[in-house]
Amino acid sequence: MNQARMLASLRREVRERAGERCEYCLLAELQALPPHEPDHLISLKHGGQTISANLALACFVCNRFKGSDIASIDAVTSELVSLFNPRTQRWFEHFRLDGAYLVPLTVVGRVTEKLLRFNLPYRVEVRARLIELGKYPYSCNRNPDHSHENSKVDERYTAQ
Numbered sequence: 697m698n699q700a701r702m703l704a705s706l707r708r709e710v711r712e713r714a715g716e717r718c719e720y721c722l723l724a725e726l727q728a729l730p731p732h733e734p735d736h737l738i739s740l741k742h743g744g745q746t747i748s749a750n751l752a753l754a755c756f757v758c759n760r761f762k763g764s765d766i767a768s769i770d771a772v773t774s775e776l777v778s779l780f781n782p783r784t785q786r787w788f789e790h791f792r793l794d795g796a797y798l799v800p801l802t803v804v805g806r807v808t809e810k811l812l813r814f815n816l817p818y819r820v821e822v823r824a825r826l827i828e829l830g831k832y833p834y835s836c837n838r839n840p841d842h843s844h845e846n847s848k849v850d851e852r853y854t855a856q
């Protein structure tokens with residue numbers, strides 16, 4: 697398999713594993729422009745590799761705020777703390793939803809919420825509107841119950 701095909705295959709695997717939803721803020725790719733991106737958990741500049749175990753699906757906004765960071769200083773303890781890792785940690789152990797707000801439950805959740813700015817007013821407003829529509833948190837995985845939404849997703853990417 698050449699590199700371009702391998703990367704396309706890896707990207708597809710990352711999207712499907714995540715249910716086509718940001719693994720940080722849970723925004724579905726269907727609900728976001730531009731499309732979600734594979735995020736290197738350990739960035740290339742820190743020696744991370746482009747392999748499945750080092751990738752997570754991230755929305756454009758989360759990925760921009762995360763950048764190449766792998767840790768941050770906790771405002772409460774002043775300790776250096778690794779960011780949330782969707783491959784080795786469970787979202788519900790570090791965050792919970794309080795309406796449209798993403799509330800950290802742990803120090804890992806706290807540094808990640810702060811660095812990725814989950815609760816910027818416009819992000820909370822988008823979530824609140826999606827909640828009103830019954831569309832957050834929402835997964836676009838290949839569940840037959842969501843076939844209508846899936847076909848809309850597919851059209852968005854195939855219509856040129």
Ligand SMILES: [Zn+2]
Pocket residue numbers: 718719720721722723754755756757758759
């Ligand atoms: Zn996100």
